Amino acid sequence: MRRRVAVTINGTKHEHEVEPRLLLVHYIRDVAGLTGTHVGCDTSNCGACTVELDGHSVKSCTMFAVQADGTQITTIEGLAQGTALHPLQQAFWDEHGLQCGFCTPGMIMAAKQLLERNPNPTEQEIRVGLEGNLCRCTGYHNIVKSIQAAAKVMAPGAERKAPASVS
């Protein structure tokens, strides 16, 4: 009772026969071999497994791979262009937005959605927007700063500016 799943992950097509019970996160990690997406709980609380699915951030531990059949998925590995980091990745690095790094991929994927929906969020909007992601190292202080910094760089009209030129 295996089922065929075809998904595009970070622009690459993947097609496999899988057990229906296979969770999307396990498909991404164990079948597609992209281990940047992590598992931190069983109850959809921690958000370490957050990926983007057809433009929406989702918790890939709370979906079966078969439900994702035919979708476009972006994981943390799909954000950097070659060796150029995505502005959010760069901002997390610049602002010390991570320590152990385990929650970071999910946190960045959640932040990406947050900024897409609200390019210029207040501190409180950022904090509320991160409700689905738990971090135990940073107290979120520098995560909030990272997202604020990324928002500046990613704001419409700011795309052309290199981070260094933003004073």
Place this chain on the structure above:
Amino acid sequence: MAISQMVGASIKRREDPRLVTGTGSYVDDLPQTALVYMHVVRSSEAHARILGIETSRAKEADGVLAILTGKDLKPEFGAPLPVTVCFVPDKKYPNHYPIAIDKVHYVGEPVAIVLASSRAAAEDAGERIEVKYQSLPAVVDIEKAIAAGAPVLHEELGSNLSYDVKFAAGDIEAAFKEADITIKQRLIQQRLIPIAIEPRGVLADYKTFANKLTVWSSTQIPHFVKVWLAVILGISESNVRVVAPEVGGGFGSKIRVYPEEILTALASRRLGRPVKWIEDRNENVKATHHGRDQIWDVEIAAKKDGTVLGIRPTQWLNLGGYCSQFGTFQVLGMLVAQGAYKMKAFDGRAVGVFTNTTPTDAYRGAGRPEATYLIERVMDLVARETGIDPVEVRRKNFVRAEDQPFTTLLGLTYDSGDYTITLDKALAMVDYKALRREQAEKRKQGKYMGIGLCTYIEICGLGPAAPTQAATGVSLWGMSVVNVHFTGKATVIIGSSPHGQGHETTYAQVASDVLGIPVEDIDVQHGDTAIGPMGMDTYGSRSTALDGNAVHISAMKVQEKARKIAAHLLEAAEGDIVYENGKAFVKGTPSKAVTIQEVAVAAFQTSRLPKGMEGGLEATTFFDPTNFVWPFGAHICVVEVDAETGATRILRYVAVDDCGTRINPMVVDGQLHGGIAQGIGQALFEEGVYDEAGQLRTGSLVDYLIPTASDLPSFELAATITPSPVNPLGTKGIGEAGTIASTPAVMNAIVDALEPFGVKDVAMPATPQKLWQLMHRNGGTKR
């Protein structure tokens, strides 16, 4: 010493590019073929005899390779799991094996392992195993466990009492005789579940015909794990390699030799294949040790003017079902409970008790949060009783700068510190007087704002070898190797094992300063016993004070050798060579110089070396400091409690910390942010709850509440810098300070907010329901 350029610089972390791109490898990310998956069947009973384990149905399940029980594995254990002395040499404790043999003592204790070709297959088979238990009465509560007639966990010990020890100095009777005021208070340190976001995981690979074992584990202590794997499995230590790859947080929860490290290794040896076990969160909350779960009863003797004469604390510790490896480390709380204050007498007692719960062990701060909570609540209780401002009570009792180095009643000596400087700075940052006026105004409007202080000191940097050997049974020192390569680049090997602390960055900064080699040309290696065979690993805010200084000393030794080589190359006297910024030159003639790169080449072209000098440019250091380090600081929390719902909102959080020299201030602040958040978690949200039968009611992140971003404020941080005199860099630890300081600051603020309701103490966590009940217990508000 070379001119300092890197120490003090907030350079970006070198760990981060791999972590922000998802390309770091935690245990579960390691590539491995021919893997066998281990699933641990855990006890569903808190206290029971195992009458039998029926495995035949499970053995027939698809993909199953083997099923092993405690009885099967017992002959293979060369020793039980380790238990260290940790302040209580004469404690009673049972042998604790990695898997239950004939009796279980807490829900979650391993009773069988399934080895199968996939994780799902192992789990499926696990569901088919039937363990026949004879249920026994369970006890989860400290006081009930030592009451007459309580069910006894370990019959061979006779009772549930592991130890009852005194820590006393000074004349406590005289202190109470002299007192104008005496106060009795019970303080609750609820059970905490550490919740590193990466649960634990182990991958063990035993190569049969080489008799070599490699274990990758999500651990804080790969070097300890190596030794104990060798001992328990009976393999030569030289044939055991333990690797801590990326480790996703620890907070003390990964500081123990765990059953699954032994079980995966044994399974790999049996099957001749690599065996992996990854803890899921449902297991993690039961199988990874818990923290705190203590009751502190204190009697205080004080004078009307706010002088604290003496205290008589009793620390009741819930050990859980066994004595965990560092399970009695928390008694350290008793040794440092005097805090930043002078007093005449101390009469302490620590009592450790077994219960049918997950074993407790170190959790961020380990003993020091408890001590700080005690003494900082004591200061506020005295302030309330005397009507003196809590700031003034603290000032009155402070150890003064001129008293340093100050020796406490129990004989520990503080290294340095003027505790008024952090307090003054914090008070200025919040404008304390204005805050008190605002509080008075708000009370008139029926709004309950509270201001809480904590002026902590902390012992860390464990430690000097002699006292740690005496107290814990382990000699603790710092370790490093600095090795300059042919091309003048360097590798630094350290004995600490970071899991988020940024050692790859900060230690490169330390070495770079001494050698003048750019940070990007210095690689810091850690957490692999094949690379650094000995180390004392990472816990107790020890790494920078010990291993960081060891790096400095090794780099100085390398510089010394470089100077000798340079003198030879420049045909100058060694005494005339100046070493600066990666160059050695003749004093007064800067043009007559060689670079570290040139020296490095010569070090390996050994014919160019002075007669009798060995080749290479490398040094090893085992650093044993003269004392512990003692950071200090002042934290102020401002809260508002909604009188209708009992909900607490943190309005401001200000922290001024002094951890001596800050190698990378950005990283220091990051440690503080996370620590403060965890301490707030204890104050407001977190509580591990068992029911009477020993079932964990907070068994997932749905019920065990750790703070989210929207539950916390931004933190306002500032620093003072008092270099430690006990190590060359002047550094002190900072990994736990935030947690140690924030819990009392928040709780003091909440109790202060509820002062109009006559509330003198709140048992943690300060849930909305609890605060609402306290505010309304006498029939409503006073507004």
Place this chain on the structure above:
Amino acid sequence: MNPAAFDYVVPRTLPEAVAELVKHGQEAKVLAGGHSLIPLMKLRLSTPSFLVDIGRIGNLSYIREEDGHIAIGALTTHHDIEFSDLLKNKLRLLTSAASQIGDPQVRNRGTIGGAAAHADPNGDFPACLLALDAELKAVGPKGERTIAARDFFVDTFTTSLEPNEILREIRIATPPPGSKGTYLKFSRRSQDWAIVAVAAQVRVTGHEVTQVAIGLTGMGSRPVRASGVEQALRGKPGHDDELRAAAERAVDGTDPQQDLNGSPDYRRHLAQVLTRRALEQITAHH
């Protein structure tokens, strides 16, 4: 843990889906967004051997107004509800509630039909649907039937849906102009289930409360209508003291449970406080 093994089918139409449910009987469960079911399956607290994934059935995700009603397809996500302009204008109670469910990722996947069918007594939508006198349309082997919200929610995790019925649509009469709604939720952390929450829909016409509907979350084994509050307020001018007095009656007929987050007493108190706050908020500009 991994969920126990199951077989899986993806019907393209509702009748096909119903036929699968009929065929597999008690063994089968409906999978929509999965945010209630999958966590239970991962803990093996739920082990269905057959899942009918209705996620690919067309035309089940929509929000539209027709014949004086707002119709919401069962597969409409919490996110779509939260950000719907139509609902923001005409049914703010639902957008307010949707924005407080779980977290953004959960709202991207969770569906209103799934939330209703799961009937968690601490879930947010059930009290709203009850307050709004929603009608729930279900399709089964005998065709379609309409169930009133008051008959739909039976008990903890229990609805009046038959095992072989599938929720298709939720219909709510468009509130008249001037009618306002809000959802006030109290939980220890924002991502958590409600300890208590209040769904309020109120219309003040001139100086008279002409419509008042209050639904309560967390005050029993299913969502309850605070009819005492409604009676006390209907037809009154809605002065502060009246709101206060009416809110006191939020406890009438409730049977809140004891759990880690709150005692029955505390829940009753919260229901009164939140009801008063909701009423004050809605009537603030009158």
